[in-house]
Amino acid sequence: MDQQDLAMPDIAHFFEGVEKLLEIWFEESSSPTGDLRNITRPEWENLLRHVKCEIISFTKNDFIDAFLLSESSMFVSKRRWILKTCGTTTPLKCLEQLLKLAKVHGFSVISDIFYSRKNFTRPEVQNSPHKGFYEEVTYLDTIFPEGRSYCLGSINLECWYLYTFSKPELKALPDIIVEENNIDADPDQTIEILMQNLDKNVMSVFSKTHCSTGTEATAHSGIDQILPDMVIDDFLFDPCGYSMNGINEHGEYMTIHITPEEKFSYVSFESNVALNNYTKLINQVIKTFKPGKFIVTIFANKSSLAYETMKELEIEYSTLSNWKRTDMQCCNFPSYNLLFAQYSRAVEIST
Numbered sequence: 001m002d003q004q005d006l007a008m009p010d011i012a013h014f015f016e017g018v019e020k021l022l023e024i025w026f027e028e029s030s031s032p033t034g035d036l037r038n039i040t041r042p043e044w045e046n047l048l049r050h051v052k053c054e055i056i057s058f059t060k061n062d063f064i065d066a067f068l069l070s071e072s073s074m075f076v077s078k079r080r081w082i083l084k085t086c087g088t089t090t091p092l093k094c095l096e097q098l099l100k101l102a103k104v105h106g107f108s109v110i111s112d113i114f115y116s117r118k119n120f121t122r123p124e125v126q127n128s129p130h131k132g133f134y135e136e137v138t139y140l141d142t143i144f145p146e147g148r149s150y151c152l153g154s155i156n157l158e159c160w161y162l163y164t165f166s167k168p169e170l171k172a173l174p175d176i177i178v179e180e181n182n183i184d185a186d187p188d189q190t191i192e193i194l195m196q197n198l199d200k201n202v203m204s205v206f207s208k209t210h211c212s213t214g215t216e217a218t219a220h221s222g223i224d225q226i227l228p229d230m231v232i233d234d235f236l237f238d239p240c241g242y243s244m245n246g247i248n249e250h251g252e253y254m255t256i257h258i259t260p261e262e263k264f265s266y267v268s269f270e271s272n273v274a275l276n277n278y279t280k281l282i283n284q285v286i287k288t289f290k291p292g293k294f295i296v297t298i299f300a301n302k303s304s305l306a307y308e309t310m311k312e313l314e315i316e317y318s319t320l321s322n323w324k325r326t327d328m329q330c331c332n333f334p335s336y337n338l339l340f341a342q343y344s345r346a347v348e349i350s351t
Contacts, residue, residue, distance in 0.1 A: 014264060016086060016087055016122060017259030017268070018194075019084050019118075021083075022091050023080070023190075024080070024112070024114075026081075026107035026110055026111065027079070030107075030108060031105065034105050037078065039076070047101070051093065052088070053070045053085055056068050056070055058233075059231065063077060063078075064251050064253060066245040066247050068243055072086050072243060073243065075255075077251060079107065086257060086259070090129070090130060092130065092139055093129070096143060110165075113164060114164050115140060115163040116161060118161075119158065133149070136163070137149045144165065149161070150162045150163075152329050152331070153295070153340065153342060158342060187305065188304055189298065189299060191270070191271055191297070193286075193295070194266075194297075195285075196293050197265065202289055202290050203262070203265055204260070208239050209240075217236050217242055225284070226254070226284050230247060230253075230254055231247055232245070232246045240261065241260065244257075248273075252273045253272060256269050256270075267289050278296075282296060292344065293345065296339070296343075301335050325342070327342040
């Protein structure tokens with residue numbers, strides 16, 4: 001069961017900042033023109049109706065399309081699709097339609113599937129099939145019967161759920177095959193930093209009473225300095241709340257989503273930027289938002305710069321006196337390593 005905080009806000013005044021993250025990698029298309037970016041905007045809009053969110057902004061470059069959504073973000077590259085949504089959205093309900101669209105564009109082989117999220121603050125407000133991780137796994141298993149599910153962290157306190165694959169073939173879905181990546185796969189890595197109990201003064205920036213536009217909030221908060229080479233598309237919601245996508249010329253992305261209300265403040269940072277050590281990036285993110293506690297997850301495949309350095313990162317970061325590590329786990333999957341680490345603030349962070 002997902003755990004609830006002891007002092008909960010009224011449902012009428014609550015927004016679930018915790019996001020559901022769904023990522024699918026396809027093998028190269030059987031069509032010479034195969035590219036997920038050829039899926040049209042009306043087709044994406046129709047797919048997102050199943051999720052209960054809308055496109056509010058769009059940017060692109062030669063490598064990646066970035067959609068800013070009413071609840072978080074969607075990224076589309078040639079053979080990778082990422083959907084990240086918060087609130088009471090239902091991203092799993094668009095899966096079957098996505099697979100049909102992918103097949104039309106020649107993508108009939110899946111190399112990796114990941115579905116992950118932190119435990120919800122208020123699971124009872126979610127819609128099926130997202131009322132609990134068991135329900136989500138049951139739903140996913142109807143489409144991908146060879147899937148595997150995991151829980152990292154403490155199931156009675158703070159935890160992080162993951163659904164992925166460990167076997168190469170989907171017997172119940174003959175047109176879609178799941179294959180293991182090999183060591184010659186393209187380098188791939190993802191870092192996610194999930195933050196709670198944010199600094200009140202920092203969070204005030206992400207309100208219409210303080211800033212009038214997303215661009216103003218981005219500059220005032222220092223978000224534009226976290227990864228300076230990113231071209232940013234941002235949005236400030238009314239009366240409060242903030243989302244941004246950033247993409248660079250290498251096809252890398254970053255995305256930040258902020259629920260600033262004091263009783264349930266939440267910030268997520270995610271990027272696939274290729275670094276051989278993420279300590280500096282983590283420090284920059286934490287300095288920007290000043291959380292009271294946070295979770296870091298890092299995925300890296302065998303071709304990634306980060307693959308051999310994740311343990312090194314943990315050793316280095318755990319020596320910082322401002323933070324106490326409350327949990328840490330490492331997992332080895334056929335193609336990826338995963339690091340999960342959780343921290344709480346030990347002393348006040350100097351400004």
